[in-house]
Amino acid sequence: AQTVTQSQPEMSVQEAETVTLSCTYDTSENNYYLFWYKQPPSRQMILVIRQEAYKQQNATENRFSVNFQKAAKSFSLKISDSQLGDTAMYFCAFLTQGGSEKLVFGKGTKLTVNP
Amino acid sequence: DAGVTQSPTHLIKTRGQHVTLRCSPISGHKSVSWYQQVLGQGPQFIFQYYEKEERGRGNFPDRFSARQFPNYSSELNVNALLLGDSALYLCASSGGGGRPRDYEQYFGPGTRLTVT
Numbered sequence: 001a002q003t004v005t006q007s008q009p010e011m012s013v014q015e016a017e018t019v020t021l022s023c024t025y026d027t028s029e030n031n032y033y034l035f036w037y038k039q040p041p042s043r044q045m046i047l048v049i050r051q052e053a054y055k056q057q058n059a060t061e062n063r064f065s066v067n068f069q070k071a072a073k074s075f076s077l078k079i080s081d082s083q084l085g086d087t088a089m090y091f092c093a094f095l096t097q098g099g100s101e102k103l104v105f106g107k108g109t110k111l112t113v114n115p
Numbered sequence: 116d117a118g119v120t121q122s123p124t125h126l127i128k129t130r131g132q133h134v135t136l137r138c139s140p141i142s143g144h145k146s147v148s149w150y151q152q153v154l155g156q157g158p159q160f161i162f163q164y165y166e167k168e169e170r171g172r173g174n175f176p177d178r179f180s181a182r183q184f185p186n187y188s189s190e191l192n193v194n195a196l197l198l199g200d201s202a203l204y205l206c207a208s209s210g211g212g213g214r215p216r217d218y219e220q221y222f223g224p225g226t227r228l229t230v231t
Contacts, residue, residue, distance in 0.1 A: 004157075033218050045158070045205060045222035052215050091157050095218060100171020101146060101209060103220060105157030 002027045004094050006106035013082045014114050020067075021077045021109045023092030031097040034068065034075045039108075040088040048090075051075065053097075082113045117142070119208050119223035127229045128196050136191040136226045140208030146170070147189040148220060149181055150205040158205055164189055165211050193228075201230045 003026045013019035025034070036048040051059045051068050058066050063083075067076045079086055092106040120139045128134050140147050146165040150158035160173040164183035178194045187208075193200055203225045210217030 033215070035219070037222075043203065044224050045207075047219055047221060050215065050219055093157075095220075097218070100163045101148060101165075101218065101220065102160045102163060102171050102173065103148070103150070103158070103207075104160070107155075107157050 002029070002094050002096065002104045004092050004104050004106040006090075006092055006109050008109045009107070010110045010112070012112040012114055013079075015082055015084060017082055018078060018080045019082055019111065021079075021090050021092075021111065023075045023077070023106060025073050025075065025092070025094050025104075027073070027094065027096070029096050033095045033097060034066075035093045035095070035103070036064070036066070036075075036077045037091045037093060037105075038086075038088045039091065040085075045091075049077070079111075084113050084115060087111060087113045119206055119221055121204075121206050121223040121226050123226060124224070125227045125229075127231060129231055130196055130198060132196050132230075133192065133194050134196060134228060136193075136204050136206075136228070138189045138191070138206030138208075138223060140187050140189070140206075141221055143210070144208035144221075145187055145211035146209045147183055147187065148207045148209070149189070149191045150207065151175075152203040152205055152225070153201075161191065196230045198230050201228060203227050 034051045089108045093103045148163040149161040152158040162181040163171040206223045207220035
C-alpha cells in the first residue's frame with residue numbers, strides 16, 4: 001500500500017521569504033503522479049502543482065516549484081516570495097497511474113505566512 | 116467555467132438517519148471521486164466513478180454507496196449514520212483520459228456533515 005508522510009505539522013515564514021515543505025512517500029509502483037494541494041481556512045482544496053514520476057525535470061508553477069527525488073521517494077515543495085495568501089494547509093498526494101484514481105494524502109503541513 | 120459544485124454546504128443529521136450528498140463535476144470531466152476529511156487529517160478516498168462505473172472503493176463500510184449519472188454528476192449515500200461519520204465530504208472531478216492533465220483532480224467546496 002502506498003503511504004505519504006509529511007513530517008512537518010506546522011511551519012511559518014516571513015512574507016517575501018522562501019519556504020520548503022517536505023514530503024516522502026512509499027510505493028513499489030513505477031508509474032505514478034505526485035501532487036501538492038493547498039487548503040486555505042475557507043476549506044476549498046486547490047491543486048498547486050503536478051509531477052509525473054517518469055519526468056526527471058522538476059515541475060514549476062510560478063512561485064511554486066518541486067524537488068522530486070525518485071530514488072529517495074522525496075517530493076518537496078518550495079514556495080518563493082511567500083505571500084499572506086499562501087497561509088493554508090498543504091497536502092502532498094500520490095496517485096498510481098492505471099486502475100482507480102485514488103489519491104493518497106499525507107496529514108498535511110500548516111503553513112503560516114507572517115507579515 | 117464553473118468548478119466542481121457540491122450540495123448541500125452543511126448538513127446536520129441524527130444517528131441512524133440516512134444522508135445523500137450531491138456533486139456536479141467540471142464540464143467535460145468524466146470521472147468523479149469522493150473523499151472524507153476529518154478535522155486535522157488529509158482526505159481519505161471513498162469511491163471513484165468513471166462513465167457511471169465504479170472504478171475504485173476505499174476502506175469504508177457498506178453503509179457508504181455512490182452512483183454516477185449519465186450527465187456525470189454523482190451522489191454519495193450514507194446509511195445508518197454514526198457519530199464517527201461527522202466530517203467534511205469532498206467531491207473531486209478529473210478528465211478521465213490518459214493524458215497527464217487528465218489525472219489532475221479538482222475539488223469542490225465540500226459538504227460539512229454533522230451527526231448528533
